[in-house]
Amino acid sequence: MTTLQKSVTAIAAKNHPKNHSKTIQYGTAGFRTVATDLDHVVFRMGVLSVLRSLKCNCQTIGLMITASHNKEEDNGVKIVDPMGEMLEQSWEELATELANVGDDKLDTVINDIVEKQNIDLSKTGSVFVGQDTRPSSDSLARAALTGIAALSGIVKDYGIVTTPMLHFFVTCQNTNEAYGKATADSYIKKISSAFLKLRGDTYEKGKYKPEIQFDGANGVGSVIIKDFAKAIGDALKININNDRVNELGVLNKDCGAEYVKTQQKPPKGVAVVANARCVSVDGDADRVVYYYVDADDKFHLLDGDRIATLVAGYIMEVVKKTGLEVNLGLVQTAYANGSSTAYISEKLNVPVACVSTGVKNLHRKAVEFDIGIYFEANGHGTITFSDKVKDKLDRELTNPSSTKSQLAAMKELALLINLINETVGDALSDMLLVETVLHARGWNIQDWENTYEDLPNRLLKVIVKDRNVVETTDANRKCTSPAGVQDAIDEVVKKFKNGRSFIRASGTEDVVRVYAEADTQENADHLANLVKKIVEEMAGGINQ
Numbered sequence: 001m002t003t004l005q006k007s008v009t010a011i012a013a014k015n016h017p018k019n020h021s022k023t024i025q026y027g028t029a030g031f032r033t034v035a036t037d038l039d040h041v042v043f044r045m046g047v048l049s050v051l052r053s054l055k056c057n058c059q060t061i062g063l064m065i066t067a068s069h070n071k072e073e074d075n076g077v078k079i080v081d082p083m084g085e086m087l088e089q090s091w092e093e094l095a096t097e098l099a100n101v102g103d104d105k106l107d108t109v110i111n112d113i114v115e116k117q118n119i120d121l122s123k124t125g126s127v128f129v130g131q132d133t134r135p136s137s138d139s140l141a142r143a144a145l146t147g148i149a150a151l152s153g154i155v156k157d158y159g160i161v162t163t164p165m166l167h168f169f170v171t172c173q174n175t176n177e178a179y180g181k182a183t184a185d186s187y188i189k190k191i192s193s194a195f196l197k198l199r200g201d202t203y204e205k206g207k208y209k210p211e212i213q214f215d216g217a218n219g220v221g222s223v224i225i226k227d228f229a230k231a232i233g234d235a236l237k238i239n240i241n242n243d244r245v246n247e248l249g250v251l252n253k254d255c256g257a258e259y260v261k262t263q264q265k266p267p268k269g270v271a272v273v274a275n276a277r278c279v280s281v282d283g284d285a286d287r288v289v290y291y292y293v294d295a296d297d298k299f300h301l302l303d304g305d306r307i308a309t310l311v312a313g314y315i316m317e318v319v320k321k322t323g324l325e326v327n328l329g330l331v332q333t334a335y336a337n338g339s340s341t342a343y344i345s346e347k348l349n350v351p352v353a354c355v356s357t358g359v360k361n362l363h364r365k366a367v368e369f370d371i372g373i374y375f376e377a378n379g380h381g382t383i384t385f386s387d388k389v390k391d392k393l394d395r396e397l398t399n400p401s402s403t404k405s406q407l408a409a410m411k412e413l414a415l416l417i418n419l420i421n422e423t424v425g426d427a428l429s430d431m432l433l434v435e436t437v438l439h440a441r442g443w444n445i446q447d448w449e450n451t452y453e454d455l456p457n458r459l460l461k462v463i464v465k466d467r468n469v470v471e472t473t474d475a476n477r478k479c480t481s482p483a484g485v486q487d488a489i490d491e492v493v494k495k496f497k498n499g500r501s502f503i504r505a506s507g508t509e510d511v512v513r514v515y516a517e518a519d520t521q522e523n524a525d526h527l528a529n530l531v532k533k534i535v536e537e538m539a540g541g542i543n544q
């Protein structure tokens with residue numbers, strides 16, 4: 001049967017009518033805007049996620065209500081594909097179309113998708129729903145549930161969870177629990193027991209001290225970290241700050257990973273203790289950055305590039321010790337600091353690939369390697385392990401000819417795999433991975449920082465009439481439109497030692513971003529401002 005049993009148009013008009021005519025687009029991170037504009041969009045995404053499930057042989061699809069690091073008044077919705085990855089690109093277009101048509105056209109558009117995608121509506125779709133802690137998330141989650149019910153989908157509503165937990169649950173469900181059980185308890189247990197085994201009985205090692213200051217951005221990260229803290233106990237003392245429950249702070253306001261990374265200063269709500277190792281996560285706990293303030297009150301940021309280099313170096317060493325043939329690679333975007341790229345490719349000898357901005361692009365590339373490590377500079381990333389590597393590891397762990405040290409390394413690698421949430425960047429699992437590597441190396445945060453020196457850099461935003469006039473190629477590193485812009489950028493970059501700069505239209509904000517690097521902070525700022533001027537003059541800036 002290929003026609004709708006119930007009229008979605010009628011349900012929408014009655015319960016979730018479209019109440020504005022603004023166009024909204026499924027962008028880098030799903031739909032994201034002020035929460036009051038989203039009710040009909042989320043209802044429709046409930047519908048679409050059932051269609052997606054039916055298209056994917058009735059496997060479970062995830063639907064997450066969150067606007068991540070954005071303001072508390074914003075919200076958003078994103079759809080998770082069966083293996084925990086982001087929604088397939090061609091469906092992003094269907095999502096955009098479905099979100100924007102009038103209520104009266106809904107049945108037609110849905111029937112159209114059903115026909116073109118060859119979907120069998122007599123089968124039953126399945127959707128997992130999760131939400132962040134925003135005040136608007138509850139009612140939006142209800143809109144999603146109504147949308148799912150409109151197509152008679154089966155639903156499991158997880159309530160407040162981190163985005164990476166929802167990705168984890170979806171993967172567990174669709175692998176028949178090979179990846180774990182699709183419950184919060186199983187998620188916490190899988191990761192924390194791997195962490196405890198890796199840590200062993202000695203919590204303090206060399207210069208490593210098992211204590212961190214944690215900034216939960218007044219979001220779901222501060223809720224779930226408590227479950228980890230309980231499971232981990234003294235192996236790592238986690239001092240939880242910006243905890244919405246105890247302090248009623250506003251989500252992401254002057255705190256969280258995005259604030260710390262872009263403002264380059266410590267978050268409000270965390271007492272400054274000289275040289276203490278501090279961690280900030282974002283509003284849905286898929287990004288993490290580290291920082292510390294030194295004895296001279298100077299702020300030091302250790303971002304996604306630092307996490308990538310730390311874990312790549314360590315995992316490569318462990319892999320070498322196993323004696324297994326494994327191809328390991330690291331994936332970055334053009335925003336990665338040039339020094340981190342040089343360190344990874346020249347010092348660690350790990351191949352580096354550069355892809356367009358957006359976690360989905362990094363993830364897609366990472367899975368091409370046996371072990372793929374990816375992190376955006378903003379702290380969003382993870383490590384993926386191919387089935388080939390996992391099978392090899394299983395086989396070799398029982399191979400009598402493996403040496404004792406090979407076996408120990410293989411056991412360690414197997415535990416690292418369990419510690420990592422491979423489905424998508426997971427701030428809490430990534431944090432425990434960083435803690436594991438620092439502990440294994442006996443390092444404090446300064447030792448980690450001293451591995452290489454970042455090139456000074458500057459990220460600016462330019463407001464233009466239409467950001468879509470800016471088009472890029474070569475993983476965002478070359479601007480192809482408007483004509484002449486790239487030549488102008490090349491001209492100014494040439495004048496700076498270690499100069500590098502590129503522009504691209506943001507996928508999440510109505511701006512063009514300018515990134516610049518150079519030998520000194522003054523030069524990086526100067527270069528960024530010169531390129532900003534080029535954008536203003538040649539790409540329709542409205543700030544002139």
Ligand SMILES: CC(=O)N[C@H]1[C@@H](OP(=O)(O)O)O[C@H](CO)[C@@H](O)[C@@H]1O
Pocket residue numbers: 028029068335357358359376378505506507508509513
């Ligand atoms: C420079 C920067 O940090 N860009 C971020 C930001 O995308 P833009 O397309 O640059 O707005 O949000 C994305 C989603 O969170 C993230 O993937 C990306 O890295």
Ligand SMILES: [Mg+2]
Pocket residue numbers: 068069282283284285286287
């Ligand atoms: Mg996020």
